[in-house]
Amino acid sequence: MAQYRKRRIAHGPNKNEEKVRRGQEAETRSRSTSLGERFPAVDRLILELTVTAPQDGSVERSTRDISADQGCELTLGCPGRCGRGVFDLAAMVTAAVEAKNPAATGAAVCQEPFLPGLPDVCGVKVDCRLTITFKP
Ligand SMILES: [Zn+2]
DSSP states (O other): OOOOOOOOOOOOOHHHHHHHHHHHHHHHHHHSBBBBHOOOOOEEEEEEEEEEEEOOOOOOEEEEEEETTTOOOOOOOOSSSSSOOEOOOOOHHHHHHHHOOOOEEEEOOOOOOOSOOOSOOOEEEEEEEEEEEEEO
16 A cells, blocks of 8 residues: 655745845844934934825825934834735935935835735835934
């Protein structure tokens, strides 16, 4: 009699899992660092976030007002159906700070698939408006 044994093939972490892990690490790191430690030239940072869901067009707005002594959290977990997307705002903030740009805007779309193996992506869009007050 032939032996039949179901085997799970051990997969390494896929791309998405790695991406999420990096996002979580970035979040942990930014929580432990204050805005002033991370960006010494910055006195205050205001992030205005507008999250648009593609399925029903619902819009959610939030504002983060961060002063120099507060922890600067520069990631945003995707509120969409993917359940695991992470928007990383750090690159945008860093670019604006380095350019001494007191106001900047940016946008990102969540590229996480709804279900593994399907081509449909989450598609939640985040628009971000930055207002930076530099130290005199
Ligand atoms: Zn998403």
